[in-house]
Amino acid sequence: MSVVSSIQSDVDLSSYNTFGLAAKAKYFAELKHAEDIAELITWACTKKLSWMVIGGGSNLLLLEDFSGLVIVNQIRGIQVAENDECYIIKAAAGEDWHQFVQWTIEQGMPGLENLALIPGTVGASPVQNIGAYGIELADVCSEVEFYSLQTNSMQILSNKQCEFAYRHSIFKAQLKDQVIISKVTFKLSKSWAAKREYGGLKLLAEDVSAQAVFDEVCKMRISKLPDPKHLGNAGSFFKNPLVSQEHLSSLLSRYPEMPNYQADKGQAKLAAGWLIDKLGLKGFSIGGAAVHQDQALVLVNKANAQAEDFLALCRHIRQQVWQTFDVLLEPEVRFIKDTGEIEPNAVLGKPNEAE
């Protein structure tokens, strides 16, 4: 059966986004084979429809119904090769990220344990260069394979060509809306050493096993972050902001306890959650959208929230943070309108100095 004949109409996306927002897809297809990508894209282009690929929907804010074709990536499969130095693992884009990480640990191939329990799919992991507990996808990914709309063929980019940066990659820039990622290749070194520099991992023994790191990461994440199955959310709503050293010095003179980290290009990174918490916004809500009671960086769907509630809450937080700290918070979550992604500032507007 051709994949086009399986396209459905007017599909409710509430179970395909972790905020649980009730937007609809005009057209909807499940993608199970990379060979079907071209057919789906051709179908959408012929009908002059926009299209969007989603994995687990754990980084999306659906602002309204989608008027084109939503493609849910469900391509599965894992292949392993090895040489003297490393394991080379090719994972299909539709594999569940956490289950994949767990599988590598069970197979005795450590290296991904710090990235345990991040929701979503393997295929989305390079898009925003997922990261947690001192590791980023960029540290372990060697290649990304995708269907390119520019060439109408499968292409491969090396790690360097992916232009990974903090929550960023070429897939959010020049190649935005131009690719469907089908496979990610990981290189995991056989001379593994635990990465224990971050947070609670510092307390682990030097000779800790990868399984123990994995267990600890899972324990910490479960205790800190709400489970989207029970309370709709998309993890960190905002990126940690980068500021100049001068700006940091001025902030530290007013808030000596403010957490900060050195970042690239001489900049400093602030903790967005700390800024929001400092303003007493934990638990603050607008409509059904709320700042989580314990995690200021996480916005949750407390009670049948509408996209407008999240926008209003997001604006309020940005305004408060801007007025107090002179810092502009940028959403990490992707904002999706009827024909595709939009720049958050286009709907949020800039915070107002005078307010």
Ligand SMILES: Cc1cc2nc3c(=O)[nH]c(=O)nc-3n(C[C@H](O)[C@H](O)[C@H](O)COP(=O)(O)OP(=O)(O)OC[C@H]3O[C@@H](n4cnc5c(N)ncnc54)[C@H](O)[C@@H]3O)c2cc1C
């Ligand atoms: C509770 C919770 C905790 C989280 N913790 C973290 C964390 O610690 N670190 C972190 O980095 N993120 C975190 N996130 C965010 C999220 O899990 C990641 O961004 C994840 O990679 C999104 O995967 P997904 O499959 O759900 O992508 P989706 O939300 O479905 O899509 C995200 C973007 O990627 C694009 N995309 C998805 N699949 C493909 C593909 N195959 N080809 C091309 N483009 C594609 C989509 O079009 C969209 O623009 C968290 C989210 C939640 C809900």
